[in-house]
Amino acid sequence: MGIFAFMKRIFNVLALGLLLVSCGPEKPQAPADLVPKDKMVEVLIDLYKAEATVSTQHLPKDEAMNAYLQLESGIYSKNSIDSATFNKSYAYYLKEDVEAAAEIQKQVVEKLKQVKEELAQAAGGKPKK
Numbered sequence: 001m002g003i004f005a006f007m008k009r010i011f012n013v014l015a016l017g018l019l020l021v022s023c024g025p026e027k028p029q030a031p032a033d034l035v036p037k038d039k040m041v042e043v044l045i046d047l048y049k050a051e052a053t054v055s056t057q058h059l060p061k062d063e064a065m066n067a068y069l070q071l072e073s074g075i076y077s078k079n080s081i082d083s084a085t086f087n088k089s090y091a092y093y094l095k096e097d098v099e100a101a102a103e104i105q106k107q108v109v110e111k112l113k114q115v116k117e118e119l120a121q122a123a124g125g126k127p128k129k
Contacts, residue, residue, distance in 0.1 A: 028096055035081055035089035037100055041107045043086060046075040048112060 035043070050071035054064050076082055093101040 028092075030096070031085075031088050031092055033085050033088070034092060035086060037093075037104055039079060039081075040086075040089060040093065040104050041111065043075060043079050043081070044104065044108045045111055045115075046078070047072065048108070049115075050075060 050068060054068045054071065057064065057067065059067060072083070076086060093104060
């Protein structure tokens with residue numbers, strides 16, 4: 001095998017490798033209307049609070065769902081987003097930016113714990129763990 005044949009084989013292998021790498025799956029672009037992380041934190045906190053509020057009302061299932069949907073709609077309006085934008089952003093973070101999703105959830109949990117402690121202090125007791 002001559003030097004040129006060997007170089008041609010190496011070139012072909014490198015070209016094939018480059019082709020395979022360049023044709024691999026690309027990370028999807030973030031949606032143009034992606035809800036920023038800080039706003040996602042606030043919306044999720046509000047949604048969790050709404051869910052807790054409705055669940056403590058002991059309403060029949062259909063009334064509870066209607067009450068939650070009204071609260072949810074108000075939360076989206078307050079944050080100038082719609083449910084489709086929120087859901088698309090939430091899905092993007094969970095599927096494509098897992099680190100950001102984990103950070104969002106961590107912030108939500110921390111803020112909800114803080115709210116719980118503040119409510120317990122205002123009531124004059126210690127928070128339950």
